[in-house]
Amino acid sequence: MTKKILLGFVLSSLLVMVSALVVDSHWQSQWADNTLAEDRVYNIAAGRSQRAILSDLSTMGLIPESIWFQRWINFKGIDSVQSGEYQLNAGESAEQIWSRLAIGDVKRYQITIIEGMSIREIMVLLQSQDTLIDDITGGSPTELAQQLNIDTASAEGWLAPSTYYYHRGDSVLSVLRRAKSLMNQWLSDAWENRSDRAAVTTAYEALILASIIEKETGVAAERPEISAVFTSRLNLGMRLQTDPTVIYGMGDRFDGDIRRRDLREATPWNTYVIRGLPPTPIASPSREAVIAAVNPGDGDYLYFVAKGDGSHYFSRTLEEHNKAVREYQLKGR
Structure with missing residues (x-):
């Protein structure tokens, strides 16, 4: 009797394992086989639910809209993503896209301060970007010196010409601070090695x-x-x-x-x-x-x-x- 019970338990366990493997294989194929048809920008607002995000991927033709798929995601321990704006590329699968959403690989923008630009020209450039939040309280060289904690009367000259990368929702002031930091580095290095x-x-x-x-x-x-x-x-x-x-x-x-x-x-x-x-x-x-x-x-x-x-x-x-x-x-x- 004991042998029959043990055999039944083993067979039941094997059946559960095989079923789990079949289910996992099924949903894994749904996860990886379909690919995005064209490039698109996708924005995840803060607090947006997992179900809503999975529904979006379903609308894109990447995964089935199913509560069982959502449960599979949770079972695999890959349920967490980060908010932000993402550049999704044609040919990417749901798995590849979700991996980038999980690590917060958000879309990057770039802006270039050209050599020889005045601070007025730089401010016009930055404040014209609808992807940046304009948090400047005054754009004159004197006012900017105060906001950037520059110990000279004017901020003119302190913004290093370079290409700066940022994310949607970053502030104008954050870009200016990076430009100031880079110029500080250039000037310090040059001064230490002056002739x-x-x-x-x-x-x-x-x-x-x-x-x-x-x-x-x-x-x-x-x-x-x-x-x-x-x-x-x-x-x-x-x-x-x-x-x-x-x-x-x-x-x-x-x-x-x-x-x-x-x-x-x-x-x-x-x-x-x-x-x-x-x-x-x-x-x-x-x-x-x-x-x-x-x-x-x-x-x-x-x-x-x-x-x-x-x-x-x-x-x-x-x-x-x-x-x-x-x-x-x-x-x-």
């Missing part, structure tokens, strides 16, 4: 000079030479006389042309009027411009003139410079 030839005496002066170098750069390889010109002028007490500082001081009044009266206007940034560096940067410099500001080229140049192809002709004397101006800009006039 003895550098004319600037503080890291902030280096940032100011780097912004001018960036705005004068037409060919990236010329940054050290442009830095050499400004370094020589600073060391000799000469005015920098660089047009981008005039333009920055004009603000919204700049219409594309610089007139003689603009060169004579006494703004804090007009280096045709003031001696030394302006009080703040005039744009966001690249890492290479920051490095060039504290590592000028070897040439003892004092002048440069645009050649019309993006590059410059560098001169050591005023006579040589005037000749270059006639050749490249006045064209013999």
Whole structure:
């Protein structure tokens, strides 16, 4: 009698195991065989139920809408997903998609701050993104310096040009903080490795000079030479006389042309009027411009003139410079 009971128990156990394997195999095939027909963006709101999410996958043609499938999910211990916006790709199965939902592999966006952008241009760019939350209480360079805990009067120059990735619902301020952190790193590294030839005496002066170098750069390889010109002028007490500082001081009044009266206007940034560096940067410099500001080229140049192809002709004397101006800009006039 005991043997019959034991045999019955074994057979029953085997039947349960076989049934479980068959059921698991069935639902596993539903889980992995069907694939998404086309790319789509899928958003899971916070608090959305598992049943609702599985219903969405069923609507996409990936799984059957069945309470038994939901129970299978729970039995497998793969029932938890994270809220957010997801990029679902054609050819992905329910299993692949659910795995990404479980780890929170949400859709990423990107935005690029271009070298030489002013803080006003950067704010227009960021605040135009409908995927970012605008949490800025004031967009002026002074107000942004306070919000970003920058210990200078202006936030101009402190936002590193780069490509930044973010998720829908991230804030403008969070992107700005990352840009500030990256510039801090660039500036700190450059300052620690500065040359003895550098004319600037503080890291902030280096940032100011780097912004001018960036705005004068037409060919990236010329940054050290442009830095050499400004370094020589600073060391000799000469005015920098660089047009981008005039333009920055004009603000919204700049219409594309610089007139003689603009060169004579006494703004804090007009280096045709003031001696030394302006009080703040005039744009966001690249890492290479920051490095060039504290590592000028070897040439003892004092002048440069645009050649019309993006590059410059560098001169050591005023006579040589005037000749270059006639050749490249006045064209013999």
